[in-house]
Amino acid sequence: MNITRIFRAAAGMAAAFSLLLSCGAGKKTPAADDARQENADVAPVALTAFSPDSAYAYVGRQVAFGPRVPGTEAHRLCGDWLSAKLKGFGADVTEQTATLTTFDGTRIPMRNIFARVNPGAERRILLLAHWDSRPWADNDPDESKHAAPVDGANDGASGVGVILELARTFSKTNETTGIDILLCDAEDWGEESNDESWALGTRHFANNLPIQGYMPSAAILLDMVGAPDATFMREYFSQLANPALADEIWSIAKSLGYGDMFVNRMGSAVNDDHVELIKAGIPTIDIIDYREGEGFFSGWHTSADNMDAISKETLGAVGRVIEKYINRNN
Numbered sequence: 001m002n003i004t005r006i007f008r009a010a011a012g013m014a015a016a017f018s019l020l021l022s023c024g025a026g027k028k029t030p031a032a033d034d035a036r037q038e039n040a041d042v043a044p045v046a047l048t049a050f051s052p053d054s055a056y057a058y059v060g061r062q063v064a065f066g067p068r069v070p071g072t073e074a075h076r077l078c079g080d081w082l083s084a085k086l087k088g089f090g091a092d093v094t095e096q097t098a099t100l101t102t103f104d105g106t107r108i109p110m111r112n113i114f115a116r117v118n119p120g121a122e123r124r125i126l127l128l129a130h131w132d133s134r135p136w137a138d139n140d141p142d143e144s145k146h147a148a149p150v151d152g153a154n155d156g157a158s159g160v161g162v163i164l165e166l167a168r169t170f171s172k173t174n175e176t177t178g179i180d181i182l183l184c185d186a187e188d189w190g191e192e193s194n195d196e197s198w199a200l201g202t203r204h205f206a207n208n209l210p211i212q213g214y215m216p217s218a219a220i221l222l223d224m225v226g227a228p229d230a231t232f233m234r235e236y237f238s239q240l241a242n243p244a245l246a247d248e249i250w251s252i253a254k255s256l257g258y259g260d261m262f263v264n265r266m267g268s269a270v271n272d273d274h275v276e277l278i279k280a281g282i283p284t285i286d287i288i289d290y291r292e293g294e295g296f297f298s299g300w301h302t303s304a305d306n307m308d309a310i311s312k313e314t315l316g317a318v319g320r321v322i323e324k325y326i327n328r329n330n
């Protein structure tokens with residue numbers, strides 16, 4: 001993913017962000033807020049089934065295949081593993097494959113993995129994360145490393161690891177809401193100056209929906225959700241597309257004691273997989289680590305994006321926020 005031109009060009013965007021935020025908050029009624037607060041106060045402490053150790057192991061398993069660059073053996077084997085894992089959790093798994101052309105003219109085998117838990121339920125929540133990793137460490141401080149692929153432990157595998165762990169826990173419960181999972185491919189073969197070069201797999205998904213008229217009630221993208229010092233602010237396009245969901249997620253995070261990590265302020269505009277779904281009318285938010293004045297985590301698109309960059313605490317926080325959101329909406 002990259003930062004969009006809108007963000008780069010917008011000197012006065014901070015004012016627009018705060019306006020948007022207040023517009024989103026203004027849609028709620030005080031009564032609804034009161035009721036929510038009351039429920040939060042009287043609700044028993046929820047038991048969590050989400051295991052940060054398990055999520056961490058799923059991240060490590062992906063990284064152990066090697067960089068998941070489309071067209072490589074590591075990519076193929078990891079895709080097979082992800083598909084089998086989701087089937088093992090009892091999900092209905094289908095794959096979308098296509099040969100796509102990247103910005104540099106490379107033809108790559110794209111493979112989106114789409115899994116459905118409780119496929120009979122009408123109400124659907126879609127969770128997604130990209131499972132490919134970047135072919136180049138082109139942000140590495142050491143130029144000699146720029147041509148080598150990244151491990152993508154945080155940039156890619158972390159979101160997938162959290163979603164796999166959630167899928168494991170869903171499979172043990174009798175949910176009335178259906179959960180869909182999209183492990184999207186070919187997100188990270190992009191170039192900084194070309195907004196259209198990213199998120200090729202999700203664009204393909206949005207243009208070739210596997211189910212006619214597919215429209216989940218909410219969709220949540222997890223990207224770079226494993227760094228020890230992660231900061232999740234409210235991403236600009238997410239706020240435009242689904243302010244009520246953003247309200248709910250950041251409110252849940254606060255109620256669970258993760259308010260320092262989920263900073264409830266407008267962040268930047270990030271060009272990521274969620275933009276392709278939003279264009280298709282699917283209300284989507286992106287939970288992504290992007291720090292004010294700093295940018296993405298320090299290992300972004302570098303050789304340092306390895307397992308040393310992964311924190312169980314961060315994976316656990318994100319997993320438990322999503323788990324609680326799903327339990328509340330079930």
Ligand SMILES: [Zn+2]
Nearest residue numbers: 001134155188
């Ligand atoms: Zn990336």
